[in-house]
Amino acid sequence: MTETGNHPPAKDDEPVTGTATSTGASPLDPADPDPADSRNDRSRSMLREIASGDAMAGVLAVFLAVFVGSVMIAATDETVRETASYITARPSDFFTALWEAISGAYSAMFRGSIFNYIVTEPAQQWRPLTETLKFAGPLILGGLGVGLAFRAALFNIGGRGQMLIAGGAAGWVGFQLDLPMIVHLPLAILVGMLFGALWGGIAGLLKARTGAHEVIVTIMLNYVGYYLLFYALTKEWLLKTPGSVNPKSPPMKDSATLPKVLGEQFNLHLGFVLALVAVAVVWWVLNRSTLGYRIRAVGENPHAARASGINVGRTYTVVMMIAGSLLGLAGVNQVLGTVSSGVSLDLDASIGFDAITVALLGRSRPLGILAAGLLFGALKAGGFTMQASENISVDLVLVVQSLIVLFLAAPPLMRAIFRLPAQEAK
Amino acid sequence: MRLVLRGITKRFGSVVANDSISLTVEPGEIHCLLGENGAGKSTLMNVLYGLYKADEGEIELDGEVQHFTGPGDAMAAGIGMVHQHFMLIPVFTVAENVMLGNETTGFGGTLDLDAARDRVTEISERFGFHVKPDALVEDLPVGVQQRVEIIKALSRDAELLVFDEPTAVLTPQETDELMEIMRQLKEAGKAIVFITHKLREVRAVADRITVIRLGRVVGEADPKASNTELASMMVGRPVELVVHKDAPTLGDDALVVKDLRVVDLAGHQQVDGLSFTIRAGEVLAVAGVQGNGQTELTEALLGLQDDVSGSIVLDGVELVGKSTRAILDSGVGFIPEDRQVDGLVPGFTIAENLMLNRSFKSPFVKNGSLRLGALREFAQKKLHEYDVRARDIDSLAGNLSGGNQQKVVVARELSRDLRLLVAAQPTRGVDVGSIEFIHKQIVATRDSGIPVLVVSTELDEVVALADRIMVLYRGRVVGIVPADTPRETLGLMMTGERPQDLKDVAS
Numbered sequence: 039m040t041e042t043g044n045h046p047p048a049k050d051d052e053p054v055t056g057t058a059t060s061t062g063a064s065p066l067d068p069a070d071p072d073p074a075d076s077r078n079d080r081s082r083s084m085l086r087e088i089a090s091g092d093a094m095a096g097v098l099a100v101f102l103a104v105f106v107g108s109v110m111i112a113a114t115d116e117t118v119r120e121t122a123s124y125i126t127a128r129p130s131d132f133f134t135a136l137w138e139a140i141s142g143a144y145s146a147m148f149r150g151s152i153f154n155y156i157v158t159e160p161a162q163q164w165r166p167l168t169e170t171l172k173f174a175g176p177l178i179l180g181g182l183g184v185g186l187a188f189r190a191a192l193f194n195i196g197g198r199g200q201m202l203i204a205g206g207a208a209g210w211v212g213f214q215l216d217l218p219m220i221v222h223l224p225l226a227i228l229v230g231m232l233f234g235a236l237w238g239g240i241a242g243l244l245k246a247r248t249g250a251h252e253v254i255v256t257i258m259l260n261y262v263g264y265y266l267l268f269y270a271l272t273k274e275w276l277l278k279t280p281g282s283v284n285p286k287s288p289p290m291k292d293s294a295t296l297p298k299v300l301g302e303q304f305n306l307h308l309g310f311v312l313a314l315v316a317v318a319v320v321w322w323v324l325n326r327s328t329l330g331y332r333i334r335a336v337g338e339n340p341h342a343a344r345a346s347g348i349n350v351g352r353t354y355t356v357v358m359m360i361a362g363s364l365l366g367l368a369g370v371n372q373v374l375g376t377v378s379s380g381v382s383l384d385l386d387a388s389i390g391f392d393a394i395t396v397a398l399l400g401r402s403r404p405l406g407i408l409a410a411g412l413l414f415g416a417l418k419a420g421g422f423t424m425q426a427s428e429n430i431s432v433d434l435v436l437v438v439q440s441l442i443v444l445f446l447a448a449p450p451l452m453r454a455i456f457r458l459p460a461q462e463a464k
Numbered sequence: 465m466r467l468v469l470r471g472i473t474k475r476f477g478s479v480v481a482n483d484s485i486s487l488t489v490e491p492g493e494i495h496c497l498l499g500e501n502g503a504g505k506s507t508l509m510n511v512l513y514g515l516y517k518a519d520e521g522e523i524e525l526d527g528e529v530q531h532f533t534g535p536g537d538a539m540a541a542g543i544g545m546v547h548q549h550f551m552l553i554p555v556f557t558v559a560e561n562v563m564l565g566n567e568t569t570g571f572g573g574t575l576d577l578d579a580a581r582d583r584v585t586e587i588s589e590r591f592g593f594h595v596k597p598d599a600l601v602e603d604l605p606v607g608v609q610q611r612v613e614i615i616k617a618l619s620r621d622a623e624l625l626v627f628d629e630p631t632a633v634l635t636p637q638e639t640d641e642l643m644e645i646m647r648q649l650k651e652a653g654k655a656i657v658f659i660t661h662k663l664r665e666v667r668a669v670a671d672r673i674t675v676i677r678l679g680r681v682v683g684e685a686d687p688k689a690s691n692t693e694l695a696s697m698m699v700g701r702p703v704e705l706v707v708h709k710d711a712p713t714l715g716d717d718a719l720v721v722k723d724l725r726v727v728d729l730a731g732h733q734q735v736d737g738l739s740f741t742i743r744a745g746e747v748l749a750v751a752g753v754q755g756n757g758q759t760e761l762t763e764a765l766l767g768l769q770d771d772v773s774g775s776i777v778l779d780g781v782e783l784v785g786k787s788t789r790a791i792l793d794s795g796v797g798f799i800p801e802d803r804q805v806d807g808l809v810p811g812f813t814i815a816e817n818l819m820l821n822r823s824f825k826s827p828f829v830k831n832g833s834l835r836l837g838a839l840r841e842f843a844q845k846k847l848h849e850y851d852v853r854a855r856d857i858d859s860l861a862g863n864l865s866g867g868n869q870q871k872v873v874v875a876r877e878l879s880r881d882l883r884l885l886v887a888a889q890p891t892r893g894v895d896v897g898s899i900e901f902i903h904k905q906i907v908a909t910r911d912s913g914i915p916v917l918v919v920s921t922e923l924d925e926v927v928a929l930a931d932r933i934m935v936l937y938r939g940r941v942v943g944i945v946p947a948d949t950p951r952e953t954l955g956l957m958m959t960g961e962r963p964q965d966l967k968d969v970a971s
Binding site: 328329335339341345348 | 730768789790791792793798800805806808809811812816823829833836
């Protein structure tokens, strides 16, 4: 219903003055002559604008980031630099080198993320795509967790902690218990999600009861979660491998490992299917359930929600629990699927933070997050090939991701670059 | 100073807020800009003040074309603006506020406060403002704060003064005083632009009236024209300004409030021992200047205040201590005073807003999922019934005009099974046409036997709707009087004075 709906122009787009907000600036925007705006939380409306703009902004941000990435590839390429020194004498050399550097990088990325046209065996040709999907799974799950919180105007930066705690808990079930697969795997997944929900719920509950800002609390809980897992990895009754000095748990039992979905030759496991299911479930919750309706109401206008009998605090707690369980599922995906060789402190693989980018790029909408997660999965998968075959640092992928966020966070900059009309009266 | 605006056009995207507006203001003249909210009055003044740049047209002061790039230029050229929301710093003194942005400094950058003090005293004496330069602004009544704004403009040698909806925050007495000040300024040869949508004030002071509708000048009006004529010009069709209602058919006591006390988050006693009763089929209107406990009273009725003591009994059921949800479910309809904060979710569609307080148990909910079909059908019906002017039920509430937003709120509340209606500022910032409609709905609600509490800072509205009037001052009841009490008496009561011969009317 509101899946692709545009949001109304934020008042902040008008010149920020007392008079601009007093009586209507245009017949379509008859802002009331009330001091309402002073009560409006400015940071919240800013967050809303960044997290829920239209899809076009996302596409343009990706486009811009890729362009800047190209410039960086060119600028750091030896041949390009050499040919640039005699560009006036033989410009064709320079442009050929430029083309080869950039097209080489992006075609390597394509080969590494979607379809490898250099090898001949069909299974090997399509292998990159399955890698992309494997990487995309936890990014989508994490993105849903962050994006759902965004919809309630909560900024969940605690993805890392939620993933670590959930991964640790799922890992414990995964190697300490001996159960048939039909019980073991679901139990491990559920326990992981439950601990994720708990870890996210703490932040929600503290906000609801004491007004503690969820950004601060979730950041701090990241540290608490990290050291809790560290502690668990030193105790044999928890996660420590007997006789080992490394902070790493034993590998998961087969009965608790997410099965490979396309046969043993591909690494793609059930985690990606769970991510797709999560997309559908979150979509339904947000757009078709009363809970989602209340979450959106609280996110869009907590004052009106409260005046309408909605318990805002309880909604915050519930949202953070669901968000935590989704990030928990991302952690479970790592421990029981991608890295089933054992729980370690880096099991989150920075997904907890990448999820924020995914949610932003996906405009906090489940289908947008699915698309953004796939894109980031492809960047991750392709980045390795790019480094191997073109000798371009895999960090470029990180730079491109960061640039996407930067462009998304600065709508006026994007508007200026693409000469879009200001949003003041759509 | 003579101001000429010639063909001012200002567009926001595809929306034309000002369409080739031309206007002349002579020195020693009070020129009224009359128009509904959103007609483009404020946009025009923001263009004049350098806040917006006009797409077309020019501004001429004393025959010279001006090119303002910001308010600084406008001020330097002799234009002063008295904003609706005061641009004062509460913890500064009057003198400090007046010099702010225009500080005279002495050796080493020290502030020359004495000069500012003298300036305040001089202007204050000249116009009889009675403002002390060393008073803290936060300690001053609203009407005096407004005079500080005027002093501020005059201290910069403003020859043209713009008053943007200046009376919205004033008591009737303060309004009268402001009118007197405006006349004095006129005598002193200042040119005055007075922006308002209140007809009574226009007729009291205007020398000339320019009516603006939908961004265009629709014509000049004679200050002697009747209210109905002016309103029709503003709206563009004949309007009914009087609310027609029959004598109330009173039932039993429905809402009984006893010794209600509300302490706000800052620890201030905002409602201080209120007791009143509303009978079924009766409108009790609460009059008072904004900020005398009305907001806290309505919020306490809805369970939105935390620190409430006393008792609120509706049809024999105690409401104090119940959750907002329980109170709403027990049949209390609530039109909040600020629809954009408490009444609507701007990013939601009209349909979504219509189920805002019915997301738990209602025809639109089944087993935790939304019944979108039922909701759409309902919304379609209400859109038509309440004459909400929108493209369709999927239009975002935030894109509607104030009047249409309010109609959505009213439609939502009146569509429920009510046992009490609490309407706070039901027509604030609403166009004349919608006011008429909303007032009719409130009267119809009362006629169906539902007790109604109306809170309004507009005396006209209070008098039009009330069966009895309760005047509040500093959280206490000054008196509960009949609806035909003279306006002067009500105005006096709003300042906390209780006339000697006043008799309260029991319900």
